[in-house]
Structures are given as C-alpha cells and as structure tokens.
Amino acid sequence: MFFSLIHERIRFVFIISIIILLAVIIKVFYIQVFAYEKLNTLAESLWSRELPIKADRGLIVDRNGEVLATNITTVSLVVVPGQIDDPQNVAKDLADILESDYQDMLKHVTKSTSIERVHPEGRGLDYTTAEKIDALGYDGVYLLKESKRYYPYETVLSHVLGYVGIDNQGLSGLELYYDEYLTGADGAIKYFSDGKGNKLELTEVYEAPTSGITLQLTIDINLQLAIENELDNAFAKYEPEQGLIVAMDPDTGEILAMASRPNFNSNNYQDYTTEVINRNLPIWMTYEPGSTFKIITLSAALEEQTINLFEDTFTDSGSINVDGSTIHCWKSGGHGTQTMLEVVENSCNPGFVKIGQTLGVDLLMDYIDAYGFGSKTGIDLNGESTGILFDPAAMGPVELATTSFGQGLSVTPVQQIRAVSAAINGGKLYTPYIVSAYLESETNSLIKKVEPNLTGQVISEETSSLVRYALESVVANGSGKNAYIENYRVGGKTGTAQKVENGSYLDGNYILSFMGFMPADDPEIVVYVAIDNPKGVTQYGGVVSAPIARNVLLSAIDILDIAPSKEGMAKEYTWLDKKYSILPNVVGLKKEEAAQALKNYKIEYSGEGDTVIYMSPSAGYYVAWGETIMLLLA
Numbered sequence: 001m002f003f004s005l006i007h008e009r010i011r012f013v014f015i016i017s018i019i020i021l022l023a024v025i026i027k028v029f030y031i032q033v034f035a036y037e038k039l040n041t042l043a044e045s046l047w048s049r050e051l052p053i054k055a056d057r058g059l060i061v062d063r064n065g066e067v068l069a070t071n072i073t074t075v076s077l078v079v080v081p082g083q084i085d086d087p088q089n090v091a092k093d094l095a096d097i098l099e100s101d102y103q104d105m106l107k108h109v110t111k112s113t114s115i116e117r118v119h120p121e122g123r124g125l126d127y128t129t130a131e132k133i134d135a136l137g138y139d140g141v142y143l144l145k146e147s148k149r150y151y152p153y154e155t156v157l158s159h160v161l162g163y164v165g166i167d168n169q170g171l172s173g174l175e176l177y178y179d180e181y182l183t184g185a186d187g188a189i190k191y192f193s194d195g196k197g198n199k200l201e202l203t204e205v206y207e208a209p210t211s212g213i214t215l216q217l218t219i220d221i222n223l224q225l226a227i228e229n230e231l232d233n234a235f236a237k238y239e240p241e242q243g244l245i246v247a248m249d250p251d252t253g254e255i256l257a258m259a260s261r262p263n264f265n266s267n268n269y270q271d272y273t274t275e276v277i278n279r280n281l282p283i284w285m286t287y288e289p290g291s292t293f294k295i296i297t298l299s300a301a302l303e304e305q306t307i308n309l310f311e312d313t314f315t316d317s318g319s320i321n322v323d324g325s326t327i328h329c330w331k332s333g334g335h336g337t338q339t340m341l342e343v344v345e346n347s348c349n350p351g352f353v354k355i356g357q358t359l360g361v362d363l364l365m366d367y368i369d370a371y372g373f374g375s376k377t378g379i380d381l382n383g384e385s386t387g388i389l390f391d392p393a394a395m396g397p398v399e400l401a402t403t404s405f406g407q408g409l410s411v412t413p414v415q416q417i418r419a420v421s422a423a424i425n426g427g428k429l430y431t432p433y434i435v436s437a438y439l440e441s442e443t444n445s446l447i448k449k450v451e452p453n454l455t456g457q458v459i460s461e462e463t464s465s466l467v468r469y470a471l472e473s474v475v476a477n478g479s480g481k482n483a484y485i486e487n488y489r490v491g492g493k494t495g496t497a498q499k500v501e502n503g504s505y506l507d508g509n510y511i512l513s514f515m516g517f518m519p520a521d522d523p524e525i526v527v528y529v530a531i532d533n534p535k536g537v538t539q540y541g542g543v544v545s546a547p548i549a550r551n552v553l554l555s556a557i558d559i560l561d562i563a564p565s566k567e568g569m570a571k572e573y574t575w576l577d578k579k580y581s582i583l584p585n586v587v588g589l590k591k592e593e594a595a596q597a598l599k600n601y602k603i604e605y606s607g608e609g610d611t612v613i614y615m616s617p618s619a620g621y622y623v624a625w626g627e628t629i630m631l632l633l634a
Helices: 002-034 036-047 087-098 102-110 127-136 173-177 221-238 266-271 274-278 290-304 340-346 349-359 361-370 397-404 413-424 461-477 541-559 591-597
Strands: 048-053 067-079 141-150 170-172 187-192 205-207 214-217 242-248 255-261 313-316 319-322 325-328 336-339 428-430 435-439 446-449 454-457 491-501 504-518 525-532 580-582 602-606 612-616 622-624 628-633
Touching (some): 067 087, 127 141, 170 173, 221 242, 221 255, 221 525, 221 541, 242 413, 242 541, 290 349, 290 361, 290 397, 290 413, 290 461, 290 504, 313 340, 313 349, 319 349, 325 349, 325 397, 336 340, 340 349, 340 461, 349 361, 349 397, 361 397, 413 428, 413 461, 413 525, 491 541, 504 541, 591 602, 591 628
Antiparallel strands (some): 048 187, 187 205, 214 435, 242 255, 242 525, 313 336, 319 325, 428 454, 435 446, 504 525, 580 622, 612 628
16 A cells, blocks of 8 residues: 555656646747747847947939939947946046937936937037047947938028938938938947946947938929029018919920928028928918919810800900899900910900800819819929919809909919920820839949830910910010010019908919920920019019019020020010010121111221121111121121
8 A cells, every 4th residue: 555655756756847848849849840930039149239320311313313312321329338337437437528418418428228329419429529439448439421412502492302310311302202211220339238238349340331222303493593593582672471482394294393482591491491491382382372373264265166266356445244143354444356376365354254255164174173172293202292273163253253364262382383394295194203213222223214105285386376476476476575585485474462361352462483494396304483472563574573484494594405496476565675686697798887887886806808708696686776896807
C-alpha cells in the first residue's frame, strides 16, 4: 500500500514534468516560429537608435528651368538623454547659447525618451550658433542637417507657390497641392546602444535621404516679373483695395503668369494675416464680371446666328425698359443707331440686352454652363471658388437682361480667362493648369509630361473668328483703344463692374477690368487685369485696366517672340493720342525726295551719295511722329 502510493506520486510528478516540458517546448516553438519577428523588433527597439536626416523638398522651376523654390541647408539640435552624464550643465550651456529658458531646456535633456528634438528653439540654427554647440563636445548632443525652404524671388508668385511649415510640410499653393510629390524620403544615421543608451562602437550605418520630385511649371518668370511690376505700379498710382493679373495660353490652358495684391513673402509667411496668405484672388475671388462677360453673350448669339454683326442694327436712346425696369447705357443720351459690331465696340448695355433677348434664358444659360461658369475649372491649386449663377427656372426678363451684360451673376477671374480663351481659340475649352512636368531631382530627367486637357467644344472656329474680329475692332475703334499697340494685332474687351455689398450696389465703387489678347488673328496669350476701386481716377476699365494690359502685352512681345503684323486694324486716333502713321518706303528715292516724304519724322543719314538704299525701321509699319528714321545713302 505504501509503495503503491509512492508510485502514484512519482507518476503524478512525471506527468506534471512532461506537461511543463511540453509547454516550454511549445512556447519556445511559438517564440521561434510565430512570434520571432515581433519579439525581434521589440528587442531591436531597445538597443537600436536612429538620428533622422530630413530629405530636401523637390525644387519648383519655371518653364525655362529658373528656380522658384529651393532649399537651404540648416542644422537642428537633437539630444539623446540616456547619453548625457551631467544634464544640469548641458541644459545651462545649451540654454545660454540658444538664449532660451533653462527649465525648458532641462526638460528636453532629461526627458524619458530615446531621442529628443529640441523644438522650436533648436530648429534652423545658423552656422555661428551651430559652431558654439559643437564646440561644447557633450556626449548625447547632436547637430543634424535639415533643409529649409527658400524662395529666391520672395513675394513674386507667392500665392501660387504657397509656403511650407517648420516641418517642411506644404501649407498652401503648389506646396500644399503637390506636397506628396515634393516631399522626399528621409534618411537616418542608425546605430546600436547599450542598456544605458551609450553608443556602441562600429555599429553606425548611414542611410541617405532622397529628395522630392522637381516640379516644372507653365509659368514664365520673365512674364511673371512683368505683371508683378504692373501691379506694383497700379497700387502706387491708384491705391486700390485689391488687384490681380492672369496670363494664359489660350491654346493649351497653361497659366503663363498669375499674381494678385495684397501678396506676401513666402519666406516670412508668419508676418502676414491668414486672409492675405490664403486668398489667391484669381481663383478665390468672386464678383460680377461686368462687360468682359459680354464676350460670352456675343459668342453665343453669333454661334446661334441670332444676330449679324454687320447687317443688324440697334438704336440706343441711352436706356432700355425691361419688364418695368430701366437699364441705362454708360453714355448719357445713348449711341444712336449702331450696327451690332458698333454695339460691341461701344460696350452698349441696352444693345447687349437686345442680344440676350434674341437668345432667351435657356439658350444663354446653356452657353454659360458650357463655358464652365458655375463650377470649378479644375486648376491645380487649392481654394478655388465656383461663382454663383441664376437658376434658369427662376429667371425672368430682367435677370436675362442683366446676365447678358455681366451683372447679377458672380464668377472667378480664372473662369473668365478660361471661357474667353475658348471663345477666341476656335471654341475649345481647356482646363487651366500650372504644373507642366515632373522631373527626377538628381538628373532632371523627365518622369511625366502634363498634357493639355480639352473638356469641350463650345463654339465653332467660324464663330470664334468673328469674335476675334469684333474684339480686335473694340481695341482699334471702341472702348479698348488704350490697349492698342501699333504694328501688332490686339483684341480685347473692357469691364466696369459695380460692386455689391449686403445685397445693394455701392456708389462709385467698381472693379475695373480688361481682357486682352494677341495676336488677334491667332492668339498666343490672353491677359486679364482687374483693379478693385482705384482712387483719384475716372472709374472705367478702358481708363485704368486697358493701359496695364497693354504694358503686359508689350512685355509679352519680346518674351514670347511675337512677330509684328501689317494686317491689323488701323486705330481711330483722336487729338489726344500720340500721332502715328504708316512709314512710307523711300528706298530708291533721292535724298531730297525722301526728306519730303518723311517730313513728320527725324532723319539721320549715313553713307556717301544722294540715293537711299536702306531704311530703318522698315516701311509699312506704324511709326510715331517725331521718331528717328535711319537712311543709308549710296
């Protein structure tokens, strides 16, 4: 009985031992097979350390490769608390150099963490400060390379480029819209440490960071500088509330230049209000477009053949009554009987009411929708507005009338320039865009080319040709004369839009605009200028904005290499205008005959003889009276 009990106990202990042994084997098997990766990762986290190395953001360059956004190298302070032997002295010395609070620094160097970034006082250190910290020679104190975003042109193109935060993340503009492309892959210095956090020798591994992708824009920096200069001049002269200029290639949708005021310096965005840095007016601002919108009404009527520019007439008495409401012309007493072409030249509101009536609500609103109004254009920038249109079902005769000449609806500048581009380019509606290509950061080799995005055919080429003709006539003979450029074909339309506040129109407060393009027969550039409530000047778009657009187009002639033409419409000059005339050909004439033919000009002779064999400028172009003509004699 006694031995039997002992045997039972032995068997029990043996079974228990076997169970425990099996449990250990199973646990070891589980650890080695199923939990190995997890436990290995946890183990490595105890002895492995990383000092991060921030990657450079990708560059942003203009269409010709000029750098618009780049990076400058700075350093940041990082501490490894476990490696610091004397935290009090380290904190004091670092606080003295950085001119920061000792207690805050002590919290950094004693924090229970493997690696601590000293933020914000230890970010973006200059060379002198970094040298002082390096000279301390403390263990556990590291200076790491960082890149800081830098915009060499400062305020130029600021709303389009945007800016980045302290951690190099895009916060507005292209920096935000394309942040995932511009952001590179960070690198690191990896090493192993002992249980106290001390670095083990011969364990350091360097992983290089990878820069972000380079973005090439459709922007031409030379044209951009030209429009920035024009806005600066306009603000110095007129002191308006706001202003903007946009330039676009009508055949592709490429934005060639874009600027607005007020603007900001992207390098120091902290110095500006949120309203200033976040309001990119060409895509954000909405307002009644005024007479530049008449281009849309005109193109719709020409496409539907409800009017004939040359044969149909309209008698303007100075106003028109629509369903009990009186709509006035800007000219007191009206323009009298006009052809429809003259209605366009004179920007006659009653005449455009008549044009709108020939279309009717449904047809006019169909074209407005087809031109993209009332919806975002899809431009590659954040913060785009949609504008506001009448509900066609709720429109009566008065709403139809006011819409016809650009009142009662609101649009954005980029919607305007996109729609007008379609009206003059053969009827093709393109999506505006700013980024034209993605480039590899090291070699600049092409990764992807962005192609123009055609979204619709609004009108025919034949109709578009008539629109171009009418708008060239506006500049030569009508309200847009201040945009005329001798020897170049310029088309355009003025706009004077009364501003609305709390549902009522403001007295004497207008947005003055001009939409211009050249060459008028085959446009290469469209420019839209809008100046908000200028001071000390007659508030008409033809007075304020047309000359600004002319200056931009003059710059574009050289930048885009636009050739002169002898085929353009002659301007109807007044006694106020500088006198121009077509330069006669005097090659082959005697010296005295040439002098008589060029009596309105200064003449400089070179060479011996009595017969003109060469002249400069060449004959056949408009030249201002009093200009110097060079004659070579033989």
